[in-house]
Amino acid sequence: MGYYKCTRKCVNAEAIVKKIVRQYVKRDPTLAASLLRMHFHDCFVMGCDASILLNSTKTSIAERDALPNLSLRGFEVINAAKAALEAACPKTVSCADILSLAARDSVETIYGPSWDVPTGRRDGIISNASDVLLNLPPFFANFTTLKSIFAAKGLNVIDLVALSGGHTIGFSHCAAFDARLYNFTGKGDADPSLDPAYAAHLRTKCKHGDLVTKVPLDDTLTGFDTNYYKFIMQNKGLLQSDAALLETRRSRFLVEQSTKPSIFRPQFARSMTKMGRIEVLVEKQGQIRSRCEFVN
Template identity: 45%
Template structure:
């Protein structure tokens, strides 16, 4: 057991060193000389798209997370599958990702502005950052200089799921040098956007195979969820395109704002996802949630800090990787 613990510590220490070295090579305003308008282009397009769809920032936050959790923040999740490779975006956890189109629009505009300069990995990180600010979160200075990865494979995808326990999710986060506090903080993004019923319907009708609802759901809230998400018909194959969706915070008056409303729902046993609800049942996570409710500005600052840590995970810099001409395809013809 002691040897195992030493190995875990060694891996965590190595990851910390790798992240620190990579992060040191990123710079705020990295494109100030090579593409001075880069961040303004991203911000302008994000403002336009947000005006048309206020749920877009939530989609980009999830897209950023799913990218960084697999091979680091290298835009590998943006790659389309080809005849000889099934890419990350076709893995089951990624089938409901969205926001790809706005990344394409930004990339096309930046290619006109300064061809071959701005990476897709930076575009995703900048668009996500601007989305956070548009939804009421803290704007943060984002170091840039990321390069795009050369690998995207469905077999690499192993994302913490909505039915994970807090302990299992924390363990997964530790593999990318994020902490329990980072986990609780980043889950605050669930104050925004939508969720497919298929991600949590078992909690409503057959929790852990019991044939009953999850006893930790507030009974009144259970009724609301069941109205939105009917009992699945097991005789009919599951179809994602027809699966109902609900807002992540049904009882909130601000479903597209990054605010502490998510944590209020957690403490009232009105969280949609099992992992989210479990935050109410450990002393530390419950205390963090209560702190964020009483100190919303602290939540916004901590969220920005956690996002900076997330977007530094496994970045490629210098001569590593490439700058894609199209975010959906590798430049090299042999991929």
């Protein structure tokens, strides 16, 4: 904790990131969900090493250009923070730390929970689009698959349910749940586990094959509340991977408990700190990129 201040490498590093993130998120509160998602997508592929920020090259397609990442937003926030830090203390603060801090600061800005962000990560130099689908939990995953993917990252079922709560903010494209509305078993039917009235409502928002429209993941787009879990308990989990949290007795109990802010918020904070430690590079590993889109 407080690596840059304690080592006197860049004592104002965290304050600089927070100031810039708040400026952006206050202008556009939907960026909080975007930055949170970017941090999640980074950590689950190659660890929390900012590999998600690297551009593709002539010889390699980077993570950010993989299909699940094409809708990511907020790169300009990270770049602005990086530019400010390079002016204040050049070649000192990693893009990986900036992204980790930005996720926390953005959620804080919309009155969500805060959490500890240990710093001192270094940046990775490898980013392959082919690694993304192998590591990110798909939106159509069942509980067994989700549990396995999270376990591979050192995260347990409690973390799985808590981190899924990040879906209390943000959008999803209609394409991600199209089959649940129009062709769940290949016979033109809806997913029977989805509340029929909610399914009918979603069909008014999303026509079959719609690749453009987005809908909120719950009824409060930028409110960091527990409505996501309440929706799941009412069989209104938007994505199949959300509904999957009801598949076991243990996970269903955790979802029910998470409808209480006093339980959800501190557990989300603990799980975010834990996630931010996945396969980090430290000391002489990796590098400190001068620009987040390029390897030095």
